[in-house]
Amino acid sequence: MIRPVLEVIDLCKSFPVRSPFGRLTGEVKAVNNVSFSIGRGKVYGLAGESGSGKSTIARMIMGLTPPTSGDILLDGEDIGSTGGSPAHRRKVQMVFQNPGSSLNPRRSVSQSITVPLHANGLPRADRARRVTELLDMVQLPASYAERYPHELSGGQKQRVAIARALAVAPKLLVLDEPTSALDVSVQAKVIDLLVDLGRQLDLTFLFISHDLSLMRNFAEKVGVLYLGSLVETGRTSVVFENPRHDYTRLLLASVPVVSAEEEAMRPRIPLIDGEIPTAEQLLALRKAGGGEA
Amino acid sequence: MSSALLSVRDLHVDFTTYNQTHKVLKGINLDIPPHSQIALVGESGSGKTVTMKAIMGLLRQPLARITAGEMYYDGRDLLTMPDKERVALRGTAMSMIFQDPMTSLNPVFTIGDQMRTILKYADRRLGRTRSARERKVRVLEVLGQVRMRDPERVFQSYPIMLSGGMRQRVLIAMALLSEPKLLIADEPGTALDVTTQAQILKLMKDLVEERGLALLMITHNLGVVRETCSYVYVMNKGVVVEHGSTADLFAAPQEDYTKALIAAVPRLTGETRFGTVEAMR
Numbered sequence: 001m002i003r004p005v006l007e008v009i010d011l012c013k014s015f016p017v018r019s020p021f022g023r024l025t026g027e028v029k030a031v032n033n034v035s036f037s038i039g040r041g042k043v044y045g046l047a048g049e050s051g052s053g054k055s056t057i058a059r060m061i062m063g064l065t066p067p068t069s070g071d072i073l074l075d076g077e078d079i080g081s082t083g084g085s086p087a088h089r090r091k092v093q094m095v096f097q098n099p100g101s102s103l104n105p106r107r108s109v110s111q112s113i114t115v116p117l118h119a120n121g122l123p124r125a126d127r128a129r130r131v132t133e134l135l136d137m138v139q140l141p142a143s144y145a146e147r148y149p150h151e152l153s154g155g156q157k158q159r160v161a162i163a164r165a166l167a168v169a170p171k172l173l174v175l176d177e178p179t180s181a182l183d184v185s186v187q188a189k190v191i192d193l194l195v196d197l198g199r200q201l202d203l204t205f206l207f208i209s210h211d212l213s214l215m216r217n218f219a220e221k222v223g224v225l226y227l228g229s230l231v232e233t234g235r236t237s238v239v240f241e242n243p244r245h246d247y248t249r250l251l252l253a254s255v256p257v258v259s260a261e262e263e264a265m266r267p268r269i270p271l272i273d274g275e276i277p278t279a280e281q282l283l284a285l286r287k288a289g290g291g292e293a
Numbered sequence: 294m295s296s297a298l299l300s301v302r303d304l305h306v307d308f309t310t311y312n313q314t315h316k317v318l319k320g321i322n323l324d325i326p327p328h329s330q331i332a333l334v335g336e337s338g339s340g341k342t343v344t345m346k347a348i349m350g351l352l353r354q355p356l357a358r359i360t361a362g363e364m365y366y367d368g369r370d371l372l373t374m375p376d377k378e379r380v381a382l383r384g385t386a387m388s389m390i391f392q393d394p395m396t397s398l399n400p401v402f403t404i405g406d407q408m409r410t411i412l413k414y415a416d417r418r419l420g421r422t423r424s425a426r427e428r429k430v431r432v433l434e435v436l437g438q439v440r441m442r443d444p445e446r447v448f449q450s451y452p453i454m455l456s457g458g459m460r461q462r463v464l465i466a467m468a469l470l471s472e473p474k475l476l477i478a479d480e481p482g483t484a485l486d487v488t489t490q491a492q493i494l495k496l497m498k499d500l501v502e503e504r505g506l507a508l509l510m511i512t513h514n515l516g517v518v519r520e521t522c523s524y525v526y527v528m529n530k531g532v533v534v535e536h537g538s539t540a541d542l543f544a545a546p547q548e549d550y551t552k553a554l555i556a557a558v559p560r561l562t563g564e565t566r567f568g569t570v571e572a573m574r
């Protein structure tokens with residue numbers, strides 16, 4: 001049997017909730033018993049609205065925050081003990097939403113890209129060659145190595161962030177809303193690039209987004225997160241054409257679309273008019289430490 | 294001159310920074326008939342917000358300069374009318390809804406205080422008088438119109454106590470206070486979750502219809518255009534590249550730019566072909 005690149009088993013994360021005076025008043029279950037796995041070369045999408053726990057899951061996979069309980073297996077190995085170590089970082093890298101703030105404004109492109117290479121112990125002489133190679137992968141000219149972030153457009157910055165993530169040749173790339181700050185034409189090019197790179201380098205992706213239309217076109221499988229729990233999972237085409245959970249239906253019904261064909265496949269449910277608590281209000285309640293929804 | 298509520302003719306705007314002059318708007322033409330829902334769509338930097346500011350009279354001079362063109366509201370020339378009249382129009386006959394509820398609401402005053410103040414100034418500009426009690430009644434009425442379940446509670450609340458969707462509805466209520474004829478919304482709801490955004494868009498659509506308003510919806514989201522507007526202007530690099538009824542424009546875009554823009558939008562049906570966007574830049 002082929003081992004999945006990533007296996008997440010019964011993952012939970014709680015955060016303490018404190019009163020303005022620092023007294024512990026309860027806890028938020030940001031991630032609640034989440035399980036999924038991603039096969040080699042596949043794209044798995046995590047969809048959900050603000051506060052549903054997407055970034056918290058990403059941070060646990062990156063070893064940036066420890067789970068309250070549950071296991072994360074990378075290539076069959078529990079990251080529990082190695083979380084955040086160089087060995088772990090060689091397997092998984094992340095691209096963040098905002099290319100502006102994830103690149104250090106005082107580092108040139110080449111310096112940004114070589115940070116992970118230092119940690120990886122690549123000899124200095126080989127680094128310049130590797131930078132050119134990486135820029136080529138993300139379709140930027142070699143001359144861009146000497147530019148600074150303020151000399152780049154949003155899409156170019158995101159390409160540099162991708163090049164930096166690829167520097168250590170990871171197996172898994174975690175993409176947390178990688179294009180949500182970009183124009184649609186730029187987004188299309190970045191997604192294009194990711195699709196290409198995935199094929200060329202046999203990369204596996206965890207793709208986090210609240211944009212369901214984008215997810216439909218990029219991820220083979222999808223998990224819908226609501227209040228920290230996966231309420232529905234499956235092949236993207238199946239989930240989108242036959243959503244079974246009410247929340248998935250509400251999400252799909254809410255997507256603004258550009259064609260009659262899309263409109264026809266959108267579930268028809270009356271959009272709540274402030275009378276019933278909306279997803280957002282439930283989330284706000286929970287953020288305020290209001291307990292289980 | 295047309296029978297439009299608002300018409301913009303050949304509008305040119307320059308910005309001067311560090312002694313360099315940039316042409317930001319290069320001849321914009323727009324017509325907003327009464328009771329119509331019009332979209333202005335374009336990518337970042339295309340000039341949507343600058344257009345809106347020019348219409349509202351909010352461009353900062355001398356940094357920004359209208360170098361050519363004309364604008365008429367209800368047949369009145371916006372560029373030559375006395376400042377006092379111009380100011381009186383803003384926030385009364387034409388009202389704006391901003392994108393980010395958190396930065397446009399003052400955190401230290403209650404919603405009720407902020408709305409009463411807005412109403413007081415709007416009344417003053419229109420030479421109308423209203424007692425403090427009458428103002429509160431009007432504010433509660435408008436909070437009800439934006440479907441607040443408990444207007445009195447919202448009236449007493451500080452912004453932080455409301456959800457993002459409720460704050461956005463407060464901003465809409467503020468824009469409706471003085472019964473404008475034209476609402477201009479710059480990216481409303483983009484800071485919100487998709488389920489909340491859908492509600493806000495539906496609310497705006499319903500209000501515009503119920504109250505017979507004209508709407509100028511400024512957005513970069515083509516889906517939002519299709520959901521809320523019947524006519525659309527597509528902007529790129531300071532010019533309107535194409536305009537037409539929403540149905541026609543989405544079914545058969547004429548210009549390469551519009552075609553590429555529509556093609557770049559991922560489809561919920563899953564048949565987007567990435568790699569069709571080369572024509573864009």
Ligand SMILES: Nc1ncnc2c1ncn2[C@@H]1O[C@H](COP(=O)(O)OP(=O)(O)OP(=O)(O)O)[C@@H](O)[C@H]1O
Pocket residue numbers: 015016028029030048049050051052053054055056057210286287
């Ligand atoms: N360090 C923290 N301390 C306390 N609560 C936290 C912390 N990090 C996240 N949370 C809470 O956990 C929940 C999930 O947050 P998370 O950032 O994972 O959401 P998300 O799905 O990524 O949302 P968004 O779409 O806004 O990025 C939220 O209720 C959030 O307030």
Ligand SMILES: Nc1ncnc2c1ncn2[C@@H]1O[C@H](COP(=O)(O)OP(=O)(O)OP(=O)(O)O)[C@@H](O)[C@H]1O
Pocket residue numbers: 308309310317335336337338339340341342343344356513
């Ligand atoms: N205060 C300013 N000083 C100098 N240039 C400006 C200023 N405001 C806007 N511009 C320029 O005018 C152009 C149009 O900007 P505008 O804000 O209207 O774009 P937009 O279409 O609203 O974009 P977005 O979708 O990002 O809001 C841009 O090139 C911008 O750099």
Ligand SMILES: [Mg+2]
Pocket residue numbers: 054055056176
């Ligand atoms: Mg997040």
Ligand SMILES: [Mg+2]
Pocket residue numbers: 341342343
């Ligand atoms: Mg703008």
